[in-house]
Amino acid sequence: MKKQIWKWFAAIVMALSVLPAQSWAAGYTQTKYPIVLVHGLFGFDNIGPVEYFYGIPWALRVDGAKVYSTQVSAANSTEVRGEQLLTQVRQILAATGASKVNLIGHSHGGPTARYVASVRPDLIASVTSVSGVNKGSKVADVLLGVAPDGSLSNAVLTSITNGLSTIISFLSGSPTLPQSSRGAVNSLSTTGSLKFNAAHPEGVPTTACGEGAYQVRGVSYFSWSGAKPYTNVFDIIDPALALTSLAFAGAKNDGLVSSCSSHLGRVIRDDYAMNHLDAVNQTVGLVNIFETNPVTLFRQHANRLKNLGL
Numbered sequence: 255m256k257k258q259i260w261k262w263f264a265a266i267v268m269a270l271s272v273l274p275a276q277s278w279a280a281g282y283t284q285t286k287y288p289i290v291l292v293h294g295l296f297g298f299d300n301i302g303p304v305e306y307f308y309g310i311p312w313a314l315r316v317d318g319a320k321v322y323s324t325q326v327s328a329a330n331s332t333e334v335r336g337e338q339l340l341t342q343v344r345q346i347l348a349a350t351g352a353s354k355v356n357l358i359g360h361s362h363g364g365p366t367a368r369y370v371a372s373v374r375p376d377l378i379a380s381v382t383s384v385s386g387v388n389k390g391s392k393v394a395d396v397l398l399g400v401a402p403d404g405s406l407s408n409a410v411l412t413s414i415t416n417g418l419s420t421i422i423s424f425l426s427g428s429p430t431l432p433q434s435s436r437g438a439v440n441s442l443s444t445t446g447s448l449k450f451n452a453a454h455p456e457g458v459p460t461t462a463c464g465e466g467a468y469q470v471r472g473v474s475y476f477s478w479s480g481a482k483p484y485t486n487v488f489d490i491i492d493p494a495l496a497l498t499s500l501a502f503a504g505a506k507n508d509g510l511v512s513s514c515s516s517h518l519g520r521v522i523r524d525d526y527a528m529n530h531l532d533a534v535n536q537t538v539g540l541v542n543i544f545e546t547n548p549v550t551l552f553r554q555h556a557n558r559l560k561n562l563g564l
């Protein structure tokens with residue numbers, strides 16, 4: 255009963271936050287190739303009945319897109335997750351008869367999608383990185399014991415670690431990092447990301463905070479992200495994101511990823527007033543009411559892909 259009420263509440267919140275701002279038109283999101291969504295660290299299984307890209311697949315399908323949500327290891331290296339994703343992309347291509355897909359990855363899903371496009375560009379029309387960890391996260395660095403820029407006090411470092419524990423606990427139901435997470439944290443650190451980028455450089459900016467190539471080996475690259483860690487007093491995860499944002503020592507960030515690290519290919523925007531979880535319309539639609547709704551951004555992007563013939 256309680257679960258049922260929660261579901262209705264979530265549906266109403268979503269409807270109120272999404273419906274008025276949308277431009278609904280038949281075919282608006284009807285991309286040529288299927289859209290494949292790729293979750294981030296600790297995605298999916300442990301958020302219970304709530305979908306990771308909250309309300310997003312439906313909002314894309316309603317105006318014509320074919321949308322698939324994939325599931326890869328919650329916490330593992332980018333390469334391992336990438337191989338898992340490649341297998342699912344092949345299955346989707348076989349099931350739909352499409353020749354390519356459009357990949358959209360959130361957080362660690364960004365590099366995961368990039369891996370597939372790097373090893374099989376012939377199967378991918380575009381890669382879009384939403385709040386992607388393309389040049390690492392200072393929060394992962396802190397976890398590995400690498401001091402971030404400037405010298406943060408032990409008290410601040412403790413706050414960052416505590417904030418991250420809260421976020422991990424929230425997303426996975428487990429308050430500590432399981433052993434399998436070591437690969438994930440390494441991949442998400444600055445050092446690990448730079449190593450990955452050397453092997454898979456497609457779309458990654460060659461300057462510290464510029465744009466990357468818009469198209470490489472036939473694959474189009476895009477990115478967007480937010481830069482406001484605390485956005486909604488009703489969202490229980492926001493205080494934790496405010497703590498982890500301390501790792502960035504003042505640089506623009508969304509609580510877990512800096513704006514500059516999120517850049518890939520064509521940067522649509524890197525400073526929406528949203529945090530790392532707002533970007534996928536979490537928690538259950540509790541986002542910044544003074545900013546464009548994240549679901550709208552996904553719809554606009556599907557329209558952008560459609561207009562580019564993708």
Ligand code: CA
Nearest residue numbers: 489536537540
């Ligand atoms: Ca939120």
